[in-house]
Each structure stands twice: as C-alpha cells, then as structure tokens.
Amino acid sequence: MAIISIKGLTKTYKTKNKTGLKSDSQYITAVDDVTLDVEQGEIFGLVGSNGAGKTTLIKLMLGLTKADSGSVTICGYDSDKDSEKVLSCVGAIVEEPTLFKDMTGMQNLTMLARLGGGLPQSRIDQVVEIVGLKERINTKFSTYSLGMRQRLGIAQAIMHSPQVLLLDEPINGFDPQGIIEMRGLLRTLAKEYGTTILVSSHILSELEELCDRVGIMKRGKLIAVDTIANLQKDNNEIILRMTCSDVIKAAQIIAELEDIQVKVVDQYLYVKCTSEQQISDVTAALVGAGVAITSINTKKKTLEQIYMETVK
C-alpha cells in the first residue's frame, strides 16, 4: 500500500488584477487534478518550473492549504480530517525555513520539539550533528546564511524520526559539499530507516542522482511520473559519440542509413539512434565499409533534457 496517496487533488486561487475589483478577479489553478502514489522507502522527485504547483502540492499534503477537491492520505490518515496524525508521521520543509530570528537555532529546535510533544535533548543534539550545525547552533537564527537555515530546517524536519519527509527545495543555498552530505543523508534515511521522501528541486541533476522516480509538473498538472530510466526509455533516443579512422567517409555511410541522423563535430561523429538495432546497423555498416571504429560511447538523455522536452 502506498504511504502517500493523492487522489484528484485540485486547488484554485482567486487573484485580483491591478484594478482590485471583484469583477476583475481571475482564477488560477495551482494544482489540477493530481493523482499520485508514493511507496514506503521511495525517494520521489517533483520537477517543475516556478509556478508549476510543486510548493502548493506540498502545502496541500501538509494541510497548510485547503484543497478544493480531492484527497491526500499519508501513513493511512486523511490529511484534512486527521491532520494531527498526519503531521506526527511527517517531517517537512516548505519554501525557505523561517524560524524565530531572535532565538538561537537550539532554542528554535527545542520550541518546535515541545510543540510536537517533546524530544530528549540527546536526540536534538544528534540531529544538529547530522546536519552539520553543531558549531553555530547556539547563535541567533538571524545570523544564519541560507544554507544554514536550510540545515536547521532539515534538522527540525527529521528530529522526530518521521516516516515521511516532504522537502520543498531542500538544498537551496547549499555549497557543493553540503549537497553531497545532504544527498547521503537522504539516501541513508530512505534505505536504512525506510523513510519515504518526496523532494522538489530546481537542481535537476541532483534529483536525477537521488530519486527512484520523478514526477514532472506543468501548470498544476502532473504530466509525467516514472523512473528516470523509464523516462529515458520513453524518449528512446540514444546518442553515439564515435571516433574512427575516416570520419568523413563514416558520416557518408551512416547518412545513407534509414532514420539515422549524423553530425561531425571536432573529429567526433555524433549519431542519433532510436533503438539498439540501429546501433548494430551503424557499426555493421562501418565495419563492412572498412572503417575502423576506434572509440564509441552511448549517451542517454539527462533529466534536464527529458524535462525540457516533456514540458515543451
């Protein structure tokens, strides 16, 4: 059974235009009939441009925003009817973590831990160490950089060992080292503790490395959901980069093959195939014509390329 189950979720916002008159109100569908299941222990990535509805979807899941229609079930509880039970099994960051500026990181964590029913100090110390904030935890939140705020946000999200983590742009402001650490942490949580993670990010390469599945959102709709491998398969486009004894001759031979495009760039031969059979055809044709292939690499599409083509 899916630990996160979203069915037909829709949220429409009413906005006023510059005149501010009621008659000029417009409706914007931020989330449009989204249905999604996420399994336990899965890391699910949410991809989409600004305003695609990622943050609204996460807010709807957390009950921060009320849906017009549809339902969200997390850990078996309806997020609208049993919001307290849902929140007790969920840890989350929504947008940039905003905590009390005049309190230290530790005071903020302690206060939030109390709101959740209390945690031993040793557990709070442990998460502070996990997110790498030990040295600055007793300084005021107002002095924190964006990366440090995100670290504190992640600390508050994981401190009560939730079954589900909903992270909206969690690595915003992180340095490369921080990104690697955070990726490791999320993987550990998913693999060792079975934590289900739904993460949205603009850094698509990061999601590509981290996620088991991704969902692509466009104008509130979830237009594609699959593993990255399947999405790459669906696009079924394979680029071959080859070097050979006679690049010009090779390009002429390949150009004669049906449905295969070829291009020569800096002594490299780039061949666009749509199936594995075409790769065999290319190599067989070159070998048959006496062209020696000195190197050959296949290059699959990145998540970024898949995303750009999907939302086009």
Add this chain to the structure above:
Amino acid sequence: MKGFSNAFAGECYKIFRKGKIFILLGVLVALALLLTFGFQILQDFGGAFDISVDMDTIDEEIAALEETIANYTPAIKNGLIDTELYQLQSTLAYLKYLKAGNLRSSDFVLAGQEAFDSAGYIDAVLGSSFGIIALFSVIMICRSWGGEKSDGTLKMQLLRPIGRKKMYGAKVLSVWCIGALVFIALILFAQIVAMIKFGVATKKVIYVVGATKVGVMPYMGYLALQIVFKLFALFAYIQFGAFMCNLTWKKGNGMALAILACIFASNLERLLGYLYVGYVGMFINLDFMSALSLTGPVLKGMNLVSMIIISTVYQVVFAIFNLYHAEHCDIA
C-alpha cells in the same frame, strides 16, 4: 491537551523572552507611583470631591429631587445619550437608601465616584493601567497571530502535530494570561502603595443598579468585581485584535485597525447611540462598572445584564469566527 499546554508554554516563553513585558510592567509601576504624587497634591490642596450628604436636610433633598424628576423634560428630544434622568433617579434611590438605614454617607464609598483616598487611588491605577495593558495585549496578539502568519513562522509551527485551533487558542490564552498577570501584579502593588500613603481602604461600597436598586458590598468584593470585569474586557480586546488580523490578514493593517478601534470605537458607538446602533456596540457594552454607578451606562436603557449578554455574544461570535478562520485559512 498536552499539545495545547506545550503550545501555551511556548507562547508564554516567546512573550517573556522578548522582555517587552517587563518594560510594560516598569512603565505601569512608574505610572502608579506618579499617581501617588498627584493624589498627594490634590489631598494637600483639599481637592477631594465633597460627596457627603447632610442627614439633617436629606428629606428636603429627596423632595427636591422627586419634584425635579416629576417635571423632567429631556434637554435633547429622544436623546439616547441623555442620561440625566437616570442620574437623578439613581441619586434619589441612593438618598432614600441612606435615609432608610440611617446611614452616614461618609462611612461609604460610592461606586464610580472619584475620591482622593486609598480606594480612589486604586481605582485610578486600575483605570489608567487597564487601557495600556489592553493596547499592549492587542499589539501582542496581532504580532503573535497575524505577524507570525505573514512572516512564515506560524507555518513552521503548524508543521508540528498540533491542531490549528489549539495553536490559535494557545496564542490568545497566553496573551490574556500574561496581560492578566501584569494587571493583577499592578493592583497588588497599588494596594501596598495605597496602604502606605493613604491607609487601608476599609469603607464599604454603595452601588446603584438600574437607577433604583441600591446595595452595599465590602471594598475588596467591589475591587474583585472590577478586576473580573476588566479581565473579561481584556479577553474581548484580545479576541477583537485577532479578529481584525483575520479580517485583513496583514499584521500591520489588522493591528492599526484594532488599536484605532480600541481607542475611538467607544466614542463612535456613543455617537451612534442616536441611531440605536450604539446599543449593539462592543466597546460601549464592556464598561460594566458604569452600570453600578450613579451616572449609569452611557446610553439610556442599558443595564448590567444587557451589557453582559451583548458583550458575551460578541465573544462567542469572535471565537467562532476566529477558530473557523484558524482551521480553514490557507497558510502562505
């Protein structure tokens, strides 16, 4: 319940750690001390109001009042704020009460009457400090509810497994409890100062209800009643502040409107008394003690029971609206 108590403790912690509450307490203590000098000067210059009634001429005074009431013509036709008749009737009831019991007016304090003694001093501290505490509390709830919503900190707290209603309730209750704590601490301080400067308030209090019923109660009972009424009013102001923030959903707008209303709405409602609207005004109906004084409530026909009912209805409506809003609003 544990979630609520944790939220309540967290809210109290947030208010206390900012230290502004101690500044408020300091200002109020300074005000109370300043009032002692003012009272001392007025006492030295013999400025106390003469509220004594000469028992030898009380019959003549009663007869004169009865005649005035019989021939009474209101200064303003259909004037709802014309409470002169009420005052005449109250005074008549008061004099009759003194006469029937053969009581000396100097042995009593008259509810609502200004006097430069221990009871008058405590009344003055109570009255002047309440306005400041009420304004402070309105600002606190606007910052705590509207402010935390707009700056995003409320969102982080609502990610914890505590219901929105509990969170809202914890905020309102913590602001009210702290306001009440400051108020009671100040009254205790004023009691000590009054005892030192003006002696112990031992006189009983005579009150008049509905311009006809006269009663007596011990001073401490009267003081306790005043405190209870003021604390009810404080809760009303806090709920009103939260209501205004919910209406505008912007801390600044809600706070500004709530403060303006707290300062001016009572007078506006009094003016609107001409149109009967004033009768259902919240602020005008929160001045419960006026219903026990000789001058009576602000508008003709108002009484303690109607004031309590109307202001309670307001509280229930505000509570329902605010809790509904807390539960169903979108948190940005």
